[in-house]
Amino acid sequence: MKHFMIRYEFKNGTTEAWHQEIGRFIKAIDDDPELKGRIGYRCLKNRDDGHYFxxxxxxxxxxxxxxxxxxxxxxxxxxxxxxxxGEVTVTPIEMIDQTADSSFRGAR
Structure with missing residues (x-):
């Protein structure tokens, strides 16, 4: 299993439109028979500013x-x-451990 963190600060557009775009991307992964169940993807946002992870x-x-x-x-x-x-950082990350109740089951 390979893991990545993508980080950036939201600077252009509306958050509503961007969140819809994120939803479409996740749906496309889930709808793709070659990818479904083989990719885990989560989008998180800092509550206090425009930083996304x-x-x-x-x-x-x-x-x-x-x-x-x-x-x-x-x-x-x-x-x-x-x-x-234009400022996006993609970092390969390593899983050390996780709870048994994680939605990324089998991700180790």
């Missing part, structure tokens, strides 16, 4: 390549850069 998990390199080949991923990646004013 996306946590992504993929089962393997092949799944990551499949996702990156999809038009909906390319569109979402472009939109993320746009709302962030």
């Amino acid at each position: 996306h946590l992504a998990s993929v089962t393997d390199d092949a799944t990551q390549k499949t996702l990156q080949s999809r038009d909906f991923f390319k569109h979402y990646q472009e939109m993320t850069r746009k709302v962030a004013g």
Whole structure:
């Protein structure tokens, strides 16, 4: 399992439109038969400002390549850069441990 954190500050557009875009992206992953169940994706926002954190998990390199080949991923990646004013940080992260009740079951 590979994990990533995507971080940026929201700078352009409306939060309502951006949240709808995030929802469409997640739905596209869930609707894709090759990706469903092989990618975990969460979007979180700092309550006190415009900083966003996306946590992504993929089962393997092949799944990551499949996702990156999809038009909906390319569109979402472009939109993320746009709302962030071009400043997006993607960091590979390592899972150390988690609770048994985590919604990212099997992510270790």
